[in-house]
Structure formats: structure tokens, C-alpha cells
Amino acid sequence: MTATTRHAETSRPTLVYSRARELRQASDKELLWAIRDDDETALDELIERKTEPLLKLACRILNDSEEARDIVQMTFLRLWLHRDRFDERWAPNTWIYRIATNLAIDHLRSRRSRQRTAEPMRLHLEDSFDDRARHQRAQLHEGEVMAIFHELAAELTDKQRMVFLLREVEGLASKEVADIVGCRESTVRNHLFNARKILRREILARYPEYVPPRVRAEAGGAS
Amino acid sequence: MTCPDWRSLRSRRDLDPEAWEIGLEHFDGCDRCRDRALAEEPTLMFRRLPAPGVGADEVAAMKQAVAVLRRSSERRSGQRRSEKAGRKLPAMLRAAAVAALVLGTAALQGTGRGSLPRDGAAVEPLADLGASSRPLGRFADERPFSDANLSAASPAALSIEDLPLVEIIDPAYSSMVQVVDDEISLVLVLPNDV
Numbered sequence: 001m002t003a004t005t006r007h008a009e010t011s012r013p014t015l016v017y018s019r020a021r022e023l024r025q026a027s028d029k030e031l032l033w034a035i036r037d038d039d040e041t042a043l044d045e046l047i048e049r050k051t052e053p054l055l056k057l058a059c060r061i062l063n064d065s066e067e068a069r070d071i072v073q074m075t076f077l078r079l080w081l082h083r084d085r086f087d088e089r090w091a092p093n094t095w096i097y098r099i100a101t102n103l104a105i106d107h108l109r110s111r112r113s114r115q116r117t118a119e120p121m122r123l124h125l126e127d128s129f130d131d132r133a134r135h136q137r138a139q140l141h142e143g144e145v146m147a148i149f150h151e152l153a154a155e156l157t158d159k160q161r162m163v164f165l166l167r168e169v170e171g172l173a174s175k176e177v178a179d180i181v182g183c184r185e186s187t188v189r190n191h192l193f194n195a196r197k198i199l200r201r202e203i204l205a206r207y208p209e210y211v212p213p214r215v216r217a218e219a220g221g222a223s
Numbered sequence: 224m225t226c227p228d229w230r231s232l233r234s235r236r237d238l239d240p241e242a243w244e245i246g247l248e249h250f251d252g253c254d255r256c257r258d259r260a261l262a263e264e265p266t267l268m269f270r271r272l273p274a275p276g277v278g279a280d281e282v283a284a285m286k287q288a289v290a291v292l293r294r295s296s297e298r299r300s301g302q303r304r305s306e307k308a309g310r311k312l313p314a315m316l317r318a319a320a321v322a323a324l325v326l327g328t329a330a331l332q333g334t335g336r337g338s339l340p341r342d343g344a345a346v347e348p349l350a351d352l353g354a355s356s357r358p359l360g361r362f363a364d365e366r367p368f369s370d371a372n373l374s375a376a377s378p379a380a381l382s383i384e385d386l387p388l389v390e391i392i393d394p395a396y397s398s399m400v401q402v403v404d405d406e407i408s409l410v411l412v413l414p415n416d417v
Contacts, residue, residue: 044286051285056274065275069285076289081296149269169272189237196266203265212262 028092160195229263
């Protein structure tokens with residue numbers, strides 16, 4: 001970033017205010033420093049950057065775009081209210097994702113206590129399709145895959161679900177996932193191993209048509 | 224690019240995560256691989272979990288919503304701060320008044336250890352103070368802790384036995400009592416011969 005000065009007392013780079021274009025060139029960390037200095041335009045720039053990935057993540061966790069929107073709004077609000085707590089040793093994404101995933105987990109728990117049972121997705125698939133037609137259908141309807149994931153993910157613990165989503169779907173590194181979820185990398189690997197195992201078992205038991213025939217014959221305990 | 228051997232890739236996934244990542248990139252761009260990869264690892268069906276697209280209007284709405292939430296939250300916390308400050312002063316005054324009354328009475332009681340009547344018969348209970356000949360309310364309109372008022376108050380009107388006892392620290396010398404107000408609780412250590 002071009003226009004950067006240093007506070008004499010903290011030796012921390014600070015943005016010089018001239019702004020929108022400069023903010024667009026600032027790194028996420030510089031934006032968070034500016035937010036820590038009560039810069040609302042920096043918050044707007046961060047919203048500009050992070051709305052899409054956070055909304056996608058929240059939507060994948062919650063399977064509801066309206067609730068996901070609420071969670072993302074609360075994430076930005078909390079980020080602003082706790083702006084003085086940002087520790088520059090953290091990667092910005094880690095901090096932001098951590099707030100979002102914690103809110104999403106809390107929301108999942110409160111939702112779970114409201115509705116103990118969900119209608120199984122199976123009911124929607126009881127049409128008289130043969131295997132092949134079902135397989136084609138499975139490839140066509142991504143929305144169904146999403147609904148199936150949420151049905152099967154009910155078998156996972158919150159940590160397993162979160163680790164699976166962050167690592168396997170969002171593609172974050174194990175170290176980053178560990179920081180977000182608040183555990184060690186070895187624990188992340190453990191959660192991931194168990195999540196895969198449970199999901200694999202449940203897919204084969206409930207939705208075998210989504211798995212190509214060869215593996216169904218071998219189905220069972222492979223990890 | 225040739226398709227990877229998914230069986231061996233999967234079996235080495237934890238040992239060679241980089242090779243697995245390269246395999247996944249290939250999976251994302253290769254339709255021929257799909258069935259073979261899914262046959263080995265069915266959870267890959269969740270790799271392309273759909274998510275809503277986000278347009279410029281969505282981002283603008285998000286900025287607006289966050290700004291509204293931020294302002295209302297700041298307004299609420301400002302109100303809470305001023306309400307708290309407004310409540311704090313009278314509470315502190317009340318607590319100070321209770322403490323001063325208790326200590327003032329203790330000072331007037333005299334110095335003789337063991338002079339406190341322990342059988343309770345001679346003690347006028349605190350709850351009856353309002354009905355006593357010298358009601359506490361009377362002092363509210365005057366300077367409550369002037370020498371005249373304090374000496375006018377019956378020394379027997381307040382005793383350590385009338386205050387909620389937390390702990391007898393030493394049966395011969397002192398006890399800990401607690402005076403609870405609406406918002407503050409005051410713990411006092413008093414000599415038993417108050």
C-alpha cells in the first residue's frame with residue numbers, strides 16, 4: 001500500500017485517510033487496523049470483500065439463505081463491536097471466520113432445540129426411479145445434494161460438521177481450520193477422519209443411488 | 224492430463240495430502256473422473272455444495288443492515304451507560320448512609336466489651352424502627368448524621384443481632400454482617416459489643 005505511515009508510539013502501520021481507492025488496495029489486516037481505529041469506511045470495504053465467502057459458508061452450515069444472511073450481519077456487527085480485540089498475530093480470515101462459525105454453531109444449536117426432528121430427505125426421493133435415472137437425477141439437482149448433506153450432517157457433532165465444511169468444502173488449510181475451530185491440528189485431522197467415516201456410512205445406507213455401483217458392492221468399513 | 228488412480232490416491236490421502244489436493248483440483252475439472260472418484264470417496268459428492276450467488280445489491284444491503292445494527296447497538300449501549308450512571312449514585316448514597324448509620328451507632332454505644340445485651344430481650348428489632356418513637360424517616364428531611372440526630376437515636380435501636388449475620392469471626396470480638404440494598408450489598412465487620 002502506498003500511503004502508509006507509522007504511529008511513533010506503536011510502530012504499527014496506519015492508513016492515511018484519503019480513502020475509498022486506497023482502502024480497496026489495503027490488505028485485510030490493514031483494514032482491521034483501520035476498523036480498530038473506528039474507521040467505518042474500512043468496515044464497508046471489509047463487508048464488500050467478505051460478504052460473499054461468509055454468506056456461502058453460513059449458507060452451507062445452515063442450509064437457509066435468510067438465516068445465513070442474519071449470521072453474516074451479526075458477524076460484521078460483532079467484528080465492529082469487538083474491534084479493539086483484534087490481535088494482529090491472527091490471520092484476518094481466521095478471526096472473521098471464527099466469529100462467523102461460532103455464531104452459526106450457536107444458531108444451529110438453538111434451531112436444533114426448537115425442532116428436534118427434520119423431515120428426512122428420503123421422503124422426497126421415493127419416486128419410482130430406477131437406479132440409473134436416480135443417478136442422473138442426483139447429478140442434476142445440486143439442491144438435493146445440499147439437503148442430503150444437511151440431513152446426514154445431523155449425525156455429526158458440531159465440531160465435525162464445521163471441520164468437514166471448512167476443510168473439505170471451503171478448502172481451508174488444516175492449520176487455519178484449527179485456529180478457527182479453536183483446537184489443535186491433530187484434533188482437526190481426527191474430526192475430519194470421523195466426519196468422513198460417518199458421512200460415508202450414512203450415504204451408503206440412505207442414498208446408495210448417489211454412489212456408483214462398484215463401491216456399493218464393497219461398501220462397509222473402509223476408512 | 225491423465226486421470227489419477229483414485230483408489231491409491233485415497234489410500235495415501237493422509238500420508239500425501241498434496242497429491243490428494245492435486246487430485247481434487249483434477250476432480251473439479253474432469254467429468255470422466257467423477258464416478259471413479261465418488262466410487263472411492265462418496266463424500267466427494269459434497270465437494271460442490273451449492274451456495275447462493277452474491278450480487279452488488281446483496282453487498283449494498285449488507286452494508287446498510289450492518290450500519291443500522293451498529294447504530295442501534297451503540298445507541299442502546301449509550302442508554303445503558305447513562306441509566307447505569309443514574310442508578311449508581313443513589314445506590315452508593317444509600318449504602319453510605321447505611322454504613323454511616325451503623326458505624327455511628329457503634330461509636331455511640333460505648334466502649335465496654337460485652338455490654339451488648341445478647342438475650343435480645345432489650346433489643347428493638349431493626350424492622351420495628353419505622354414504628355419506633357424515633358422513626359428513621361424523620362432524619363431524611365434533616366441532616367441525617369448530625370451529632371444531634373445521632374445522639375437522639377436510641378443506642379439500643381441498632382444492634383449487631385439485628386443485622387443479617389454472615390459469620391461470627393470471633394465470638395468474643397467481632398462478626399461479619401451483610402446489609403443488602405436493591406443494587407448493592409455491603410459487608411461489614413463489626414465488633415460484637417456494638
